[in-house]
Amino acid sequence: MAIIKVIEVLANSEKSWEDATRNAVKxxxxxxxxxRSAYVADQSVVVKDNDVTEFRVNLKISFEVK
Incomplete structure (x- = not known):
């Protein structure tokens, strides 16, 4: 029987949500x-001078505890 633990991780990127997700997992x-997996629980952006300057993700990362 596998035991899976879940942690919450916040990450950001100037490029995209996908890049922020990759940064978080890395x-x-x-x-x-x-x-084992990463679930994107929430996404947001930072806006400055009417332009998106940063993409943010809130991930739930699950991993097996040995």
Missing amino acids: QASKSVKNI
């Missing part, structure tokens, strides 16, 4: 092993 994988 950074989390430095200290968390056996990542």
Whole structure:
């Protein structure tokens, strides 16, 4: 029987939500092993002078505990 743990991670990117998601998983994988999935729970942007300057994601990352 596998035990799965879920952590919440926030990340950002100047390019896109997809890039922010990749950044979050890449950074989390430095200290968390056996990542199985990432669920994008929320997305938002920062707007300055009527232009989107930053994409933000709130992820739930699940991984197997050994």
